[in-house]
Amino acid sequence: MYSFEFEKPSTIADAVAALAAEDAQALGGGQTLIPTLKQRLAAPSSLVSLSGIAEMKGVCIEDDGSVAIGGATTHASVARDAAGSYPALAALAGQIGDPAVRNRGTIGGSVANNDPAACYPAGVLGSGATIVTNTRQIAADDFFQGMFTTALDEGEIITSVRFPVPQAASYQKFLQPASRFALVGVFLARFADGVRVAVTGAGEDGVFRWGEAEQALNKEFRPDALMDQRVNPVNMIGDLHGSKEYRAHLVYVMTRRAVEATM
């Protein structure tokens, strides 16, 4: 790792101030960032840890019934504390990485990083969640802007993510065997006003909504409604672990399974 200063503010305001320094970078749980630093692929002047900010931690239910999760809440906490209020999201959190990674990694860190194979982006986009930062609220549909790219500005911190709770939802993850990220992950949420399907791991531009499947399922919510639906392999990732065609096929299979799981 290159040398950097370490700061651990205890309020959002102090964190924002610290991040105003040139080349300062926020540190969530560090489960992706620290390996990146070890490879010397990033050279921040300082790392501003968000782990000491109490107001950014925890799962709570808002007045409108939505589930708000603090940006510095670990995957393990979400898996445990959202199990009653939003079981499908809790289940997703419980499938990220491994137990030790889940004890450190945070929702804010994962969403801000927007790894194309990460689980949370599918949950956030599939739920139509709202990303709350220190300055504004961003709809999930506007937030994810391609692999490792988001609507966040320099120094902007995800303070919480607010999830409307669907009638039913399911996350279906097919493991990339080495990293155990999603080779394909599909988060399907069924709201009163329609179905949302978000896919991670597969798309060359990162997480995406599968509109054709949503339309088909809105017409008729049953597995066979997807029978003739396939994503275009051209836009899928093809690599060592699976071809474009295979990923396109898995998107169908995982979506179908998500439908079955929510029937």
Next chain:
Amino acid sequence: MPKDSGIGASSKRREDVRFLTGAGNYTDDINVRGQAYVHFLRSDIAHGRIKSIDTSAAEAMPGVVKVFTGKDFEGVGGMPCGWEVTDKHGAPMQEPPHPILAQGKVRHVGDPIAAVVADSLEQARDAAEAIDVDIEELPAVMDMKAAAQDGATLVHDDLKNNICYDWQLGEADDAKVNDVFANAAHVTTLDLVNNRLVANPMEPRVAVAEYSRATEEYTLYTTSQNPHVIRLLMCAFVLGLPEHKVRVVAPDVGGGFGTKIFHYAEEAFCTFAAKACGRPVKWTASRSEAFMSDAQGRDHVSKIELALDADNNFVGLRTNTYANLGAYLSTFSSSVPTWLHGTLMAGNYKTPVIQVNVKAMFTNTVPVDAYRGAGRPEATFQLERVVDKAARELGVDPIALRRQNFITQFPYDTPVALTYDTGNYNGTMDKLEAAADLAGFAARRAASEAKGKLRGLGINCYIEACGIAPSNIVGMLGARAGLYDAATVRVNATGSISVMVGAHSHGQGHETAFPQVVADMIGIDESMVEIVHGDTSKIPFGMGTYGSRSLAVCGSAMVKATEKVIDKAKKIAAHLLEASEADIELKDGQFSVAGTDKSVAWGDVTLTAYVPHNYPLEVEPGLEETAFYDPANFTFPAGAYACEVEVDPDTGQVSIEKFTAADDFGNIVNPMIVDGQVHGGIGQGIGQALLENCAYDENGQLLSASFMDYAMPRADDVPFYGVDHSSQTPCTHNPLGVKGCGEAGAIGSPPAVVNAVLDALNSGGKAVDHIDMPVSPSRVWAAMNG
């Protein structure tokens, strides 16, 4: 009844206590006062000509002690290859130089270009980034068949082509082989790839070297399976140092699996630099570095043809293999595709005519050398896949076809240079059929199908040649080393024993199993015997641990040394008991005079040896004996494995539902440890079959360069394994009758897994002949929909 101590007992491992409490002493746990750290600047391109290296900026960086490049090693030897293979025309293999740091060209991603020694590791890394290297990129030589063509880009400019050797074993008369195939009732042909693997012991490699100006002695602590071999190679071939001034210590080593056999450039570098810098020098590989600097395994592309007569007897076998050696010859690389591979092509079968052809290729990839099984998994995979395919083509039961062709008479001279001393392949298959409940498979398949899954059963037989090996024979075959081993049994005055052994334990449990043998021979408690290993200053000599040889070879040396000790102790006992030496018997730690009640205890005899007041004048005081043991033949463990898989037809996902191994290891010293060795081998074999794939792109970039892309088997990828080793035909030529068990699982399991997947697909109406490993969901799905 299982024994509770001595040979045959599942004694609990004494070494576990330190490992379980964090008290192990691995190489990276060793720090030497004043040590500096080295970081290697490694090539990020696969093939290129070095135009210039400017280290001046790096040398001026904070904390930098010294910067080395290839120039600093001109006149110093290169990394040696320990086995000269002769090609089929009688010419020696092409043997290019392998410098410690690149000279002239870089030849694989990870090839070290320069080394920075600095006060801290991060300073060394900082300075390495300041080295200015100008490399003219050349086309990467990646595809072995293309590399063998005339006019192909050369990995080594001074060689005539990229073919290290074109080797043949077995029937040399092509016309005779052609005849066999022309007259066969059936010929089964298969093209297959044995995927390149990375051994990935959990402990990355480490080297710490120091030099004493006072004594002019070097000490190298290194993660090695064979410290004496490292000392010999480094002193004799690389650095030109007197062996008596060099101590090599391999302390606790966190797994080896072959990849820590070899003498690596980093070891020689640290030793050299410790003197050049006047400071101890430490190198700790990161895992990423391991992926591009540890010798890798397998990587064969083969065509195999099996000829059968009208009664389904195997009448001929021919193989043509391209074996990837990578960019340089690693220590034992040349022996793997040849004498450890071609010799195994008879397998368990009495095929009368066999011809094995191997072209070994240089490519712009990390060097390839022995990995658990080393050549034998490659042989077994080809043979057992083609036998399985033949059974399917002929519509016969794969077990019946194998049984029909089993060798049943021993000793058996194979057409590929080996003499199997003993075995009972039908007996072992009987054990497998019972242990794996093959009778119940149909019901299990029905249950899987009811869940929408395809279920397959895969059978595999293997034979391996272990206990490497008679020095005179391997010498004739090109080995540049003897392959005996040594042990010293030092009995202390109070009767406790230190046994200095040349084998090295890095997971195999020697510290527990070896004392079981010595204690059993004398009849004393195991706790009175301790093993000393891994330090050239404490041990007479040793060729180390690999090829499932430790107990068969080093254990035999230990038995011989113990016998010498007992013989001498009997002389002393005879004197004390005033009896004839011939009448002295040793049992349960008591020397007694046959037919009398006169006896003297082990401890009294050992004390007498060191306090020789009442002592036979013709006998030297003391009680310590050394023995070297050179094996008379290889040992031939063999077995039969069964794997049951479920395939999810929607995704191609394969899950191992049941795995059973029946092995014949001859006699067994510690069944618990033997089972553990088999489990581990199966785990790695399942890894090769389903998950692991060291892949490069066409430019020689390593695609699977970390655990993020190289899929290691995890706990939920594998089931509990059934292990049966009650089929035992003891080795006929070593004193313990042992054969070796370390590699069996890795040899026996990959074909069983792949055969099972294909059985599952075919049961579902998919006529799929073959899928290359790793049989990933993507590949299974493609095969089903191809």
Next chain:
Amino acid sequence: MTQVSMTVNGKPVSGDVEGRTLLSSFLRDHLSLTGTHVGCDTAQCGACVVHVNGEAVKSCNMLALEADGADVGTIEGQANPDGSLNLIQQAFQDHHGLQCGFCTPGMVMSAAALLKDNPRPTEAEIRKYLEGNLCRCTGYHNIVKAIMAASGQDVSSIAAE
């Protein structure tokens, strides 16, 4: 350099570290607690698992300064007060749950964290929980068996000792 203080295996410790110093380095290099091993650089292998405030974490993937004030447990603090192996350690020895020993500290620490939350895990739960702990020697058979045994389950029907 910044001072970091924490409790390790019940003992207060402190030291001067850089921002980039990893918890694993602090334990190994500053405190000479070399039982915590580093087997990879991508947070996959789990040889470095320790407990921070009672939770399993990968110490090579956490900055030492992030553990300031924390209660840290390592393999060196696992044995019983009299120095004998604790229940999990003893089960690993009894069932040959280790070979080379390199992954073992992380395995034991993960097993302890699992059994704290789930005192009687099934085979499948154990295998799933060990997703972040690689072992190259044992094929996992005896590790899973040892953890089942440590949780008081009868493992005699599981093949092979």
